[in-house]
Structure formats: C-alpha cells, structure tokens
Amino acid sequence: MKTTHYHTCNLCEAMCGIEVEHRGDEILAIRGDKDDPFSRGHVCPKAVALQDLHHDPDRLRHPVKRTVDGWVPISWEQALDETAQRLHAVQQRHGKNSVAMYFGNPTAHNHGALFSLLPLIKAIGTRQRYSATSVDQLPHQLAAWQLFGNQAMFPIPDIDHTDYFMVIGGNPLASNGSIMTVPDVKNRLKALKQRGGKLVVVDPRRTETAAVADEHHFIRPGTDVYLLLALIQVLYKELLVAPGRLDPLLDGKGDLQKLTENWTPEKVSEAVGISPEAIRKLARDIAAAPRAAIYGRVGLTTSPHSTLSAWLVYVLNIITGNLDREGGVMFTKPAFDIVALGALGGEAGSFDRYRSRVHGYPEFSGEFPVTTLADEMLTPGKGQVKAFVSHAGNPVMSCPDGNKLDTALEGLEFMVSIDLYINETTRHADIILPPTGQLEHGQFDPVFQAVAVRNVVKYTPPLFEKPEGALHDWEILNGLASRLNRLKARTARDRLQIAAADRFMRKIKDTGIIDLGLRLGPYGAGGKVMEALKRDGLHTLPSQAWKLLRGKHKGLTLQSLKDNPHGIDLGPLQPALPERLFTRDQRINLVPALYFRALQGLPVPKAANPDEMLVVGRRHIRSNNSWMHNSQRLVKGKSRCNVLIHSQDADRLGVQEGDELVLSTEAGSITLPAWVGDDIMPGVISVPHGWGHDRQGVQLDVARRAGGASINDVITSSRVESVTAMAQINGVPVKVEAAAKPKSKKRTATRKATADA
Structure with a gap:
C-alpha cells in the first residue's frame, strides 16, 4: 500500500519541504511539497538522493570496533561503556585537555545532537574543542556578537522585499542560501527583477548566481576588505551616510569615517581588480536604492582578512540605513528562540579568553580554530591531545592540511566517532557509533529557522521507525555524558544528580525539548517561566520545564506543529531593534576595539602578481558535504572535480580542456584535469572541496569510484587569518603546472630505434 509522508530535507540549509511516497521501507518517489508555505514546492537534486542515503549499503547500522582483523560489530552497551572508560582513562593519565572534540557541519542539521552537545561538552570538560565554524562562518558570528551582543544575531537579507541585492562571495543559486535560509531562491530572484529590483554579484568567478545578475564584477580573491573600505569611504566623502531611524543608537560613526578616509577607490582599484569609477557607482547605487541588502558569504569569510570583511558588510548595511528595515537586512523572530536561550545560558559569545597550547591562537565561544588541531596532536608536551571525539565531521577532507591531520590521527591513544560512515577521518577511530539516518528521526531546525528569510516553524516526525x-544522536551523546559523569562522580550526591539528569533527558527526549523551547519562545505561553529562568538561572530548568509542559497553555506547542505537517508561516521579518539588542547598553558600537586594532594593522594592498595563481572553492547544487559523494544520484554524469582556469592562463601553461594540471604548495600536491573557460578571473583557479576518497580503508564505494582529489591537501594550516587564526581556504596562492604528458608507444619505440642505430 502506497503512503505519503511529509518531511523536511536536511541536506543543506534551505529546509525544503518534501513529499515522500513510499511502500513500507521502499521509497517510490520524492517530490517538493507544494503546500509547504516556505519552500513552495521547490526541491533540488539533493532531496531526491535521500533514498540513496537511507538504503546506502556502506552506511553503518550498528557500533563497530577496530581490531587487528578489521572492523567487528559490538553491542551498544559495550561501545558506550568502553568509549567512556577509555576517554576517562586518557584524561586521568594526561589531564582533561588531552581529549579533543570536533563537530561537523551536519551537527547543526540535527536537533537531537544540538540539544545533547552541551551536556557531553561539560562531561568531558576539555578546552580542546573544534568545529566546522572555523572553516566557515566564524567571522559572521564574531561580528554579530561584537555589534549586536549575541553570536547568533545574524542580520538576514529580506530578499522578498529588497530593491537592491548585492552578493559578495556567495552563490545562493547553488547553495540555496547560507546564513540566509532561502528555498526557491531562483524564483525569489526573479521576483526581485520583476518588481524593478537589481541583483549585483561580486565574485572572482561567474557563478550560477552571477550568470543571472544585472551586474557581475570580478574581484581578486582576498581583497574584499579593500572594496568594502572604499565603498564606505565614498559614502562618507559624498555625504551619503544615512543610518535612518537607528542613528540615535549608533556609536563610533566618527571613528569609522577617520579609519576609512584614506581607503579611496584609486588606492585599492589595482589590487581589487575593479575600476575606481565602478567602485564609486556601486557605493552610489547602494545609497540610492530605496531598500538595499548587502550579503557576504563563505568566499569572503574564508579569505585572508575575513574578520574585517564580515564586520564591514554589516557596517555597510547599517550606515546606509538598511539594518532592521523592510527590504534591508533584518533579524528573525524564531519560534524556538536560540538567540534568547543562548544568552540565558551564557552562550552569547566570547573571544580570546584563553589561547591554544601550540600556536597561541585565540578561542571563540569556547572553540579553537581547526588550523591548530593537527599540531595539538603532534606536538609533545603537557596538554598534548591524546584522544579525539568527532561527531558528524570529516576534518581530514574539510579542513586545511588534510594529510597532516591524517598523520596526527594515526598517533592517538584513542578515538571515537559518532558517524554513519567509515570515511577519511573515522577510519582512524577505535570505535564508531552510528546514529539513525536522516529519515529515521524527526526533523526540526532550530538553527536554520533562526536565519530564514521569513519567520517559519516546522516539525516532521520520522518517516521510518x-x-x-539503533540509537538516535541524542541518545548516544546522552549515554556518553552520563557514563563519563558517573566515572568522575566523587560523592553520593553527585551520583544522584547525574542519575536525575539522565532520567530527565530520557523522559523528556528530543521532542520534549522542542516542545519546551516552543513554549518558552515568543509565540508560546511560557513568559513567566522564562522570567523565572532569567532570575534563578538555567539550573532550575528541569523543575520549571515540568511546570510548563504539564500545564495547559495557549500558544505554540509541538502539537501545533504536528497538526500542521507542511509547516507554519509566522510572517515576514519585522523590525526588532532596539528591543532585540543584546549589548549591555542596548546600543551599537560601529567600531569595537577588536576591529579598530585590526584595521590599524591592515597592510596596503599589493598589485596582482602575474606569476601567482590564487585558488578559490566552488559550490554545486548536487553537493554540500563530502559524505554526499556516496550517492550515485548526486555524483552521476561528468566529473565535477576539476580545475576551472581562464583561457589566458591555460594558453600560458600550454594546456587544453581535459589536460592534467598539478597544483602544489608546501603542504603537498594534487593532479586534476583542466576545465578551460572565461567564467573565472585571470590569475585565479577554482576547485571544489570534499573530493578524492581514495585513502586506504575508506568504505565509500560510490565516492571512491567518483575520483577527484582533495584541494585541502594543498592548503596549508599555517596560512591563517590574522585576528582569529581562522583557516584561509579562498585566495590561497598555489603553484600551477601542466602535468607531464605520457609518451605514446609509437614515439617511444621510434626514439629507442634511433638510439640503437
């Protein structure tokens, strides 16, 4: 019997609603859900591939342990007990910071994992924490915290109402948005043009988004900061600064003007690759637009000056009067308010409270940048990392210096991975704990609902029991946390508290936390409980939670979402300031000290080096993370792992389409075929990340056969951003050479005959 189930695709940030037709465990079709008020029937190829992932024969379905004879299955009880005991033993021998933790991108797509991370982090108690944040959005979070008082206070482009949309280093037509959850972006951009609006893209590549833009400006990778400074300089010089109604809330306008007054378009033009006239026109167009939104993303935030660039994007929106106004950049009012709850729990943000052991890199929100992870494992001495916990991540493929991290993982005393696959990273684990698959647990998106271009909320129950x-992520993480806490307990009271916390989590489950968060949110009825938590602290949450969940209240609840399987539209983004500000004085300082110092030390831009090639990444609609390469639906067709190179550079190197190119740095080298065209700036090459699954022991059959190579094997971890030590993975100089062509048998035989004669 055929059955239809409504779900949410969780393979990227778009949260597209899907309609799954199935017969028992057999998936017959996956289509876009036309009744989803947010995605409106839109679906991309990734959603259709969910059935590949669900039935993937390479996917682990029970815990495994590595032995001399290979991987062997073990029980959950043994797996969790042994993991906790071995982590505890390492910390007993080497100290609490001898265990490192890494959380990958998919962690943010799994509400159960998100809800259970903090107890595990506290149970392990290490400062050696890492995540995909420092190869992605850290500069945005830092700027949000510095300007608005909370690291999760991202200003989101109001794309449905803006008249002028500038995209710098982003490609929403391929990504479906990023820190801007925007399904059906193609039609939203069409609507922008139909109402007379303008789309402008600034990128070193003519991306899919740039191809449909009204204007596209090539920019030399890593020079975004200079363009932004020049835009602000023009706005001040031509008296176009107009913050609007937020002007009384702003401090530092004079400091900003002084800091930018010498960064003229003429000063930066040659380095940036955009003429002074074009820069001035961009500034004037932003100022003249009735409503404008400037959006910068990963190409900007993983570049040499990403801290300054992310800050300046927000500042540019502020001083043109486009912050917190319809059609500009606005703040969400999420049903599950992770911003307010994070602030309540002391997670609003932090920077440089302490530094890493080896390189002295600063922490951000309790995490070190991944650029020091391998060296923390390889460098002997007190505090050396001896054990590793990874959740839903593959840093060997997604972080710089993959080969170096590969070597570092080999030397650990113990490693455990919570993951579905034996990949380039988890192959080093002693124990792998596989959670349920994407369609075997419910789906709720507290992170991406908080960065959506409309206020929306949705919960979908699991498609399959x-x-x-099997165990869900939250059950695995809670099981580890409870066991570690019991091993560390010193008194009978400690043990009672640990048992009570464990019972509470098992009873409330992940769905209970969703229900509680909704009731505490702005559409719920838990205002009095929220006030009590603010007054008494989060340690009173269990008792307060039972009061709220047991009572009959009006307002949004989990049952409300279950009654609306297509999701609930809570309306467009609305002005929220100053009430939504989390700064102590509820004001916005345009030039916090951190940025003042960084801007003082910014070097004068240099002209492009004709002998230097800079590499940038490349996003594709059928990919997101490296583990998606094990879906035949997503990798079929012509190989996408190649080197996009401008025809001028190809001619100079003597290569044609399909010829092999060797890319090398001090970190290593890779060889890939050339894709010759004029959709990229001369002097720049583009290579997608996450490919090349040929390391020994990797059990990803489809991905292995797909070929390619990992660009992170040539990106060194020593090249870091100056303020945060975040990874630089865009705008990295590489040596590019034509690979030696194999000699034909005929020519080889002729040469041999000549030599013999």
Missing part, C-alpha cells in the same frame, strides 16, 4: 537496536 527507529530500527531495532
């Missing part, structure tokens, strides 16, 4: 003997 949890397989017998």
Whole structure:
C-alpha cells in the first residue's frame, strides 16, 4: 500500500519541504511539497538522493570496533561503556585537555545532537574543542556578537522585499542560501527583477548566481576588505551616510569615517581588480536604492582578512540605513528562540579568553580554530591531545592540511566517532557509533529557522521507525555524558544528580525539548517561566520545564506543529531593534576595539602578481558535504572535480580542456584535469572541496569510484587569518603546472630505434 509522508530535507540549509511516497521501507518517489508555505514546492537534486542515503549499503547500522582483523560489530552497551572508560582513562593519565572534540557541519542539521552537545561538552570538560565554524562562518558570528551582543544575531537579507541585492562571495543559486535560509531562491530572484529590483554579484568567478545578475564584477580573491573600505569611504566623502531611524543608537560613526578616509577607490582599484569609477557607482547605487541588502558569504569569510570583511558588510548595511528595515537586512523572530536561550545560558559569545597550547591562537565561544588541531596532536608536551571525539565531521577532507591531520590521527591513544560512515577521518577511530539516518528521526531546525528569510516553524516526525537496536544522536551523546559523569562522580550526591539528569533527558527526549523551547519562545505561553529562568538561572530548568509542559497553555506547542505537517508561516521579518539588542547598553558600537586594532594593522594592498595563481572553492547544487559523494544520484554524469582556469592562463601553461594540471604548495600536491573557460578571473583557479576518497580503508564505494582529489591537501594550516587564526581556504596562492604528458608507444619505440642505430 502506497503512503505519503511529509518531511523536511536536511541536506543543506534551505529546509525544503518534501513529499515522500513510499511502500513500507521502499521509497517510490520524492517530490517538493507544494503546500509547504516556505519552500513552495521547490526541491533540488539533493532531496531526491535521500533514498540513496537511507538504503546506502556502506552506511553503518550498528557500533563497530577496530581490531587487528578489521572492523567487528559490538553491542551498544559495550561501545558506550568502553568509549567512556577509555576517554576517562586518557584524561586521568594526561589531564582533561588531552581529549579533543570536533563537530561537523551536519551537527547543526540535527536537533537531537544540538540539544545533547552541551551536556557531553561539560562531561568531558576539555578546552580542546573544534568545529566546522572555523572553516566557515566564524567571522559572521564574531561580528554579530561584537555589534549586536549575541553570536547568533545574524542580520538576514529580506530578499522578498529588497530593491537592491548585492552578493559578495556567495552563490545562493547553488547553495540555496547560507546564513540566509532561502528555498526557491531562483524564483525569489526573479521576483526581485520583476518588481524593478537589481541583483549585483561580486565574485572572482561567474557563478550560477552571477550568470543571472544585472551586474557581475570580478574581484581578486582576498581583497574584499579593500572594496568594502572604499565603498564606505565614498559614502562618507559624498555625504551619503544615512543610518535612518537607528542613528540615535549608533556609536563610533566618527571613528569609522577617520579609519576609512584614506581607503579611496584609486588606492585599492589595482589590487581589487575593479575600476575606481565602478567602485564609486556601486557605493552610489547602494545609497540610492530605496531598500538595499548587502550579503557576504563563505568566499569572503574564508579569505585572508575575513574578520574585517564580515564586520564591514554589516557596517555597510547599517550606515546606509538598511539594518532592521523592510527590504534591508533584518533579524528573525524564531519560534524556538536560540538567540534568547543562548544568552540565558551564557552562550552569547566570547573571544580570546584563553589561547591554544601550540600556536597561541585565540578561542571563540569556547572553540579553537581547526588550523591548530593537527599540531595539538603532534606536538609533545603537557596538554598534548591524546584522544579525539568527532561527531558528524570529516576534518581530514574539510579542513586545511588534510594529510597532516591524517598523520596526527594515526598517533592517538584513542578515538571515537559518532558517524554513519567509515570515511577519511573515522577510519582512524577505535570505535564508531552510528546514529539513525536522516529519515529515521524527526526533523526540526532550530538553527536554520533562526536565519530564514521569513519567520517559519516546522516539525516532521520520522518517516521510518527507529530500527531495532539503533540509537538516535541524542541518545548516544546522552549515554556518553552520563557514563563519563558517573566515572568522575566523587560523592553520593553527585551520583544522584547525574542519575536525575539522565532520567530527565530520557523522559523528556528530543521532542520534549522542542516542545519546551516552543513554549518558552515568543509565540508560546511560557513568559513567566522564562522570567523565572532569567532570575534563578538555567539550573532550575528541569523543575520549571515540568511546570510548563504539564500545564495547559495557549500558544505554540509541538502539537501545533504536528497538526500542521507542511509547516507554519509566522510572517515576514519585522523590525526588532532596539528591543532585540543584546549589548549591555542596548546600543551599537560601529567600531569595537577588536576591529579598530585590526584595521590599524591592515597592510596596503599589493598589485596582482602575474606569476601567482590564487585558488578559490566552488559550490554545486548536487553537493554540500563530502559524505554526499556516496550517492550515485548526486555524483552521476561528468566529473565535477576539476580545475576551472581562464583561457589566458591555460594558453600560458600550454594546456587544453581535459589536460592534467598539478597544483602544489608546501603542504603537498594534487593532479586534476583542466576545465578551460572565461567564467573565472585571470590569475585565479577554482576547485571544489570534499573530493578524492581514495585513502586506504575508506568504505565509500560510490565516492571512491567518483575520483577527484582533495584541494585541502594543498592548503596549508599555517596560512591563517590574522585576528582569529581562522583557516584561509579562498585566495590561497598555489603553484600551477601542466602535468607531464605520457609518451605514446609509437614515439617511444621510434626514439629507442634511433638510439640503437
């Protein structure tokens, strides 16, 4: 019997609603859900591939342990007990910071994992924490915290109402938005043009988004900061600064003007690759637009000056009067308010409270940048990392210096991975704990609902029942945390508290936390409980939670979402300031000290080096993370792992389409075929990340056969951003050479005959 189930695709940030037709465990079709008020029937190829991932024969479905004879299955009880005991033993021998933790991108797509991370982090108690944040959005979070008082206070482009949309280093037509959850972006951009609006893209590549833009400006990778400074300089010089109604809330306008007054378009033009006239026109167009939104993304935030660039994007929106106004950049009012709850729990943000052992890199929100992870494992001495916990991440493929991290993982005393696959990173684990798959647990998106271009909320129950003997992410993480806490307990009271916390989590489950968060949110009825938590602290949450969940209240609840399987539209983004500000004085300082110092030390831009090639990444609609390469639906067709190179550079190197190119740095070298065209700036090459699954022991059959190579094997971890030590993975100089062509048998035989004669 055929059945239709409504779900949410969780393979990227778009949260597209899907309609899954199935017969028992057999998926018959996956289509876009036309009744989803947010995605409106839109679906991309990734959603259709969910059935590949669900039935993937390479996917682990029970815990495994590495032995001399290979991987062997073990029980959950043994897996969790042994993991906790071995982590505890390492810390007993080497100290609490001898264990490192890494959380990958998919962690943010799994509400159960998100809700359970903090107890595990506290149970392990290490400062050696890492995540995909420092190869992605850290500069945005830092700027949000510095300007608005909370690291999760991202200003989101109001794309449905803006008249002028500038995209710098982003490609929403391929990504479906990023820190801007925007399904059906193609039609939203069409609507922008139909109402007379303008789309402008600034990127070293003519991306899919640039191809449909009204204007596209090539920019030399890593020079975004200079363009932004020049734009602000023009606005001040031509008296176009107009913050609007937020002007009384702003401090530092004079400091900003002084800091930018010498960064003229003429000063930066040659380095940036955009003429002074074009820069001035961009500034004037932004100022003249009735409503404008400037959006910068990963190409900007993983570049040499990413801290300054992310800050300046927000500042540019502020001083043109486009912050917190319809059609500009606005703040969401999420049903599950992670911003307010994070602030309540002391997670609003932090920077440089302490530094890493080896390189002295600063922490951000309790995490070190991944650029020091391998060296923390390889460098002997007190505090050396001896054990590693990874969740839903593959840093060997996604972080710089993949080969170096590969070597570092080999030397650990113990490693455990919570993951579905044996990949380039998890192959080093002693124990792998596989959670349920994407369609075997419910889906709720507290992170991406908080960065959506409309206020929306949705919960979808699991399509398939949890397989017998399987555990969800939250159950695995809670099981580890409870066991570690019991091992560290010193008194009977400690043990009682640990048992009570464990019972609370098992009883409330992940769905109970969703229900609680909704009731505490702005559409719920838990205002009095929220006030009590603010007054008494989060340690009173269990008792307060039971009061709220047991009572009959009006307002949004989990049942409300279950009654609306297509999701609930809570309306467009609305002005929220100053009430939504989390700064102590509820004001916005345009030039916090951190940025003042960084801007003082910014070097004068240099002209492009004709002998130097800079590499940038490349996003594709059928990919997101490296583990998606194990879906035949997503990798079929012509190989996408190649080197996009401008025809001028190809001619100079003597290569044609399909010829092999060797890319090398001090970190290593890779060889890939050339894709010759004029959709990229001369002097720049583009290579997608996450490919090349040929390391020994990797059990990803489809991905292995797909070929390619990992660009992170040639990006060194020593090249870091000056303020945060975040990874630089865009605008990195590489040596590019034509690979030696194999000699034909005929020519080889002729040469041999000549030599013999």
